[in-house]
Amino acid sequence: MPSVMGLLEEREAAARVRAEELRAEMERITAGLADAEAVLQRRVIARTELAEALAAGGEQTQAPAAGVQEAPAVTAKVPAPVVGSVVPRWHEAATVDALAVDYRRIVELVESGVGDGEGISAKQLAGGLQLELVPAKIEGVRSKARRLAERGWLAASPSGRFTRRQPTGPARPGARQCAGRDGG
DSSP: OOOOOHHHHHHHHHHHHHHHHOOOOOOOOHHHHHHHHHEEEEEEEEHHHHHHHHHHHHTTTTTOOOOOOOOOOOOOOOOOTTTOOOOOOOOOEEEEEEEOHHHHHHHHHHHHHHHSSOBBHHHHHHHHTTTOOOOHHHHHHHHHHHHHHHHTTTEEETSSSSOOOOSSOOTTOOOOOOOSSSOO
């Protein structure tokens, strides 16, 4: 019959081997995580740089004259939004400049009155944005337009069409406008 001390030593050795295996696996995973985080950081920087370049548009098409350095302009503007940024809630002082480029273009399309008077559909928005009219692109535009509606930049009808934001002001709760096809 094996001794109790011998059994404990065997179990301790097995636990030591398992701990070493897990430590080696942890080091491998930690190294992989560091590599993945470095790739992620590079991609975040690239996306941010691209968004800033796109937001700047053609503002910097002229190079300063040789030997002349321009002082950076100091403004009190909010930094340009980046692609994928959170859509801020609409408020009285808000302008479309607070929105990322894609969202800004959607708001501008809806406000331009494109559509048949009952709002504009996601498919029409995608066409207006010159996107390929495939379900994936249309649903992406619909998602962005819904987000804009949730934050108060647009209004969404039950039929899924998007219209200008309803003006704010004193109104009776639950009051509806009667003008239109069905009203009088």
